[in-house]
Amino acid sequence: MIKKSPPGSAQAVVLDLGAVIATVASDEPRVLLVNAKDTDSRPRLPSGPFDPEGDRTMEEGLRRWVAEQTGLAVGFVEQLYTFGDRFRDPDTRAGGPRSISVGYVALIRQSAAKRPAGSDWFDWYRLFPWEDWRNGRPALLDEILKPKIGSWIDGAGDAKAKRARRGRMDVAFGFSDVGWDADRVLERYELLYEAGLVAETVTDGRIRTRQDQSDAHAWTGLPLHQDHRRILATALGRLRGKIRYRPVIFEVMPIAFTLLQLQRAVEALAGAPLHKQNFRRLVAAEGLVEPTGRVSSETGGRPAELFRFRPDVVRERPAPGVRMPRGRRTK
Amino acid sequence: MIKKSPPGSAQAVVLDLGAVIATVASDEPRVLLVNAKDTDSRPRLPSGPFDPEGDRTMEEGLRRWVAEQTGLAVGFVEQLYTFGDRFRDPDTRAGGPRSISVGYVALIRQSAAKRPAGSDWFDWYRLFPWEDWRNGRPALLDEILKPKIGSWIDGAGDAKAKRARRGRMDVAFGFSDVGWDADRVLERYELLYEAGLVAETVTDGRIRTRQDQSDAHAWTGLPLHQDHRRILATALGRLRGKIRYRPVIFEVMPIAFTLLQLQRAVEALAGAPLHKQNFRRLVAAEGLVEPTGRVSSETGGRPAELFRFRPDVVRERPAPGVRMPRGRRTK
């Protein structure tokens, strides 16, 4: 039998449940973060303890404390990943139980998206400025990140290591032939982390600097507590992938919406502009929505028809979602 | 601040690392399982303890004990899911620390796939007979499972619950309009579990019966220890999805292989037959392989050219993988 427990290895750890609570409001993607307590600390993901005695399942535990603490009843919840790297919590390095965090993504409707005390809705792209391609390829990619990553590549030991680093950059950031793959959020963040280009690298396990508050974050993005930005990167990548084959986008929409509102929400999370007419056609062809009969006159021009989600679609299509191109070329 | 730790809830748990070690040998998908110790027990996933003192990361811990215990150095490793439902381990229900298991999938090359002592390679489709569509739609779907699930549907309380159950069946098993979605392995297993159609349901937390050894498993599939079959279902679904956009299939291939061998390996995991000529065209078009110049005369007919994986493909294509149709209709 393979399983064995040498004495001293079946040690206890403390499990933590972290929640990436996301929504789209005013056509902008938002995530709920707990404010920093003081100038030396950073915003963090809302998280709560897992109660092995009370909670039947971990997801139940997550829903419980999110409801308790934020008053939000989340609908869609999905487990993301379990984070347990040693470095993630400098405090436990000194001893004490190892901190393991099970990350979840949750989507919540705009209308229910009140701001709980002590928390704020942050724009996703404040954390990941290079991920927002809605107005075309972000300038900071070529003007700032590419040269900075270039220095990191040059800093590698031998030629082989240099080539490996360059390959990683090309794949993650879509330089060279590969197009930009919007789903590779985590790969990009991890590369920037390794290259020392995000504030978390510097402070990880070392002295935390005041430089955090500087506006250098315009291009490195807002740093978060511990590895919470890594968890967010995982979440964004997962969401972007999921939109394509599951109708999760409707979790953030109001009951009735115009097709343009729906498109803006998809664009907000996908971080890419979509062709308007084709979007309409695809949404209709997939049978994702049905007309409510009402119209919205708030658009300025011709009133837009209001639609609602058509839940039956899951019984008709194997993978209903918003079809989108995966890769995009340089521009 | 949202995070708080009421006394008594930051309780310790024991973390376990479980590995789904998969390969393809002789055109059949295999998974490594630890043999049952006696007739009352069941095969189980190889698993090992997570050592919070020794292991820097959980993946490192996994690799360490897999190497220690099985002598296998696995290449591709990916974290799957963290399983923590209360029912999963009847033993800890009576007290003691809650058992949490972090599941991983690993792929290993056929040639390295020796059989470690105490373990055996099991055919995936012994565990999930309804998942193998390589020779067309499995007969047991319509002849056995559909009527059995039908009884479960009829057993629901009111009409609304009946409709909900029927909807779930239609989606998961591709009855009605929806085609069969090969990726929904977990959904199908969970439905069968809830419907009481797999042996695990019966024995979960109750008296374990000798009936486990009966050949009724021809259609319910071989039951495993605790929730290990659920973990395997998660793994198979994940692998099937991943093949389509990451070149993971090459992790189970020998260095040089014919295109038909490659196709058989994909079919084995995907559980679906593929059109030969189109498969060749797609693999070539994606640039996944390159000719070695050698040929294999073991095929009986015209010798087949031997190919090797072309790693550069990841630098050229945003999502290189074996393109396959997602849904398939009734036949």
Add this chain to the structure above:
DNA sequence: CGCCCTTATGCTCGCGCTGAGCGGAAGCTA
């Protein structure tokens, strides 16, 4: 030695999805 069987491999055809654009419809404002 040539016929036949088997498997590999190249090529073609046609449908449907998808990207991209044009133009009309329907509201508002001045």
Add this chain to the structure above:
DNA sequence: TAGCTTCCGCTCAGCGCGAGCATAAGGGCG
């Protein structure tokens, strides 16, 4: 009523992909 804005119906071309036909290149056997 003209002009602006946004919504929405429609068309067209390219090509990805499913499916089949034809040919190549081996081995076995009479």
